[in-house]
Each structure stands twice: as structure tokens, then as C-alpha cells.
Amino acid sequence: MPELPEVETTVRALRRPLLGRTFTGVRNYWPRQIATASPEALQERIVGQQIETVDRRGKYLLFHLSGGDTLIIHLRMTGHLSVVDREAPLASHTHTIFSLDDSRELRFRNVRKFGRVYLVADPDEVLGKLGPEPLAPGFTVERLREQFQGRSKQMKSLLLDQTFVAGIGNIYADEALFYAGIHPERPADTLTEAEIVALHQAIRKVLQMGVEREGASIDRYVKPDGSRGSMQNAVAVYKRSEQPCYRCGTPIRRIILGGRSTHFCPICQQA
DNA sequence: ACCGGAGCCTGTTAGC
């Protein structure tokens, strides 16, 4: 669901309305959503702090604040952020509302309650174990090859591991493996050098495509303004089981790996 | 250290 491209799309939409704003209050209706402190403690600490940057690391949104703290939000499965006038009607499942100094509010809607809010002095408390940022210039083939050290699990599961590469979720993992021509069940330690190069290129390609298309509106995901992205119209394998592979015409297969639905072409992706 | 599986959640969908 919200994976790197969807979070990046959210960050880009929120930057303009949030940069330079100061928090004036916090309301919370689901205390467990606040991971680092009680809602009262969060409010106490965040009020008066100005938003200096709006950024992303993996699937996390980062708001660096004038008091030195960083507000971190993870959307998980169903999280949705929007900035609206405080008079706007409240959508169902809105669990945390940040009031701003311009009569607007940053609202965190979260149907399945998996999303989390962190307020920390040191972002590494939350982000410390994340793997490399796949669209950053430092994500080279060499860097990816290093990440394979000591890893033996199946490629699909490895791509979902945020300590391997940050930001990939179920959709883009299946898409990347398709373009790299790698079967999702392949043990990581059996990849050839050529396959690692292909995987590096494929990861960047599918994430870049997702960002350009402003995310995949599969299931519930929509942009902060409620409109849909278009990546769902450009997927090669995800949720295309039984439909013909665009490359060879063979029906796309769906299996369960590590408890996750996995889609692949049995001809183009050799075991 | 690494791996796989359970658990957290609720709206939607599949199946009887």
C-alpha cells in the first residue's frame, strides 16, 4: 500500500501547505497511534515548534521542527494525511489532528490503526536500522551487492525487509523481480552478478515509475487531496494473476510467500 | 545473526 512512491507523493503534496507553519495543538482519539509518548506529552512538546522541512526516509515521513525535534509519521497500510481547513468535516477514522497557526489542520486518518506517530530528538531512534535509500545517488550496484552479505532468504521476502533496501513493499517488490527476471522464491545467495545488476536497475525503474505516476491507487490509497495516482495502470504483474504476461503471454501466477501474495511470470522469471 | 510466523486492525470480498 503506501510504499516509497506513495509516501513520496504525500510528502510532495504536504510540503507547500506545511513548510513554515507552527503547531498550535494536538487532538488524539487513538492513543496507541502515538508511539513515543502519551498524546498529552506529544502536545506539550510539539506546540510552538515550527515545521522547517518535510521529507521522507523509506516509507517514513519526516518533519524537522524548530525546537530540534523530528516528527515522524508512518502510514503503514491505510494511513492518509491531509491538510484542510479546521472547519472541514471530519472523515471517519481520523485519529490524530495537528492544529496549525493558519486555521488549518494536519489530519491523520487511519482506518486500520496500524499507522504510527513518533516525536524524537534523534531520528535514528526510529530510522536507524533502515537500509539504503534506493532513489538516492548513493544507491549503486556496489551498495546493493553489500546488502546481500549474509542473506539467504527468498528474494521476495528479502525485498520486503526494510533493512535490506528501504521503501519497497508488496507491489514494487513483485514489479522489481519481474523486470529483473528473478523468480520470487530464489534464495538471495544464488543470484549471479548479472542478476544483481538487473535487480538494481529494476528497483530504481519501478520506484521511479511509481513516483512519476504519483503512486498506485490499488485498494484504498489516494493522494492527500483525495485524487488517485496512476501506477495501478502500469503494473506488469501485481494483482494480474491469470492475465497474460506482457512480455511472453503466459498467465501470471499468484502464490503466497512469507504470508504475502506474490505475483510473477513463470516463464520470464526463472527459478 | 538470521529466519519464519503470529499478532495488530477493519473494510471488503469470497463462500456457504
Added chain:
DNA sequence: TGCTAACAGGCTCCGG
């Protein structure tokens, strides 16, 4: 048609 059970997958935690 109406109900229940399974499913969806982000991450953390636990045991092997």
C-alpha cells in the same frame, strides 16, 4: 439473499 470467515499487508515481537 444474508450471514460468516478469510483476506489484504505495513511493521514489531517472539521462538527456533
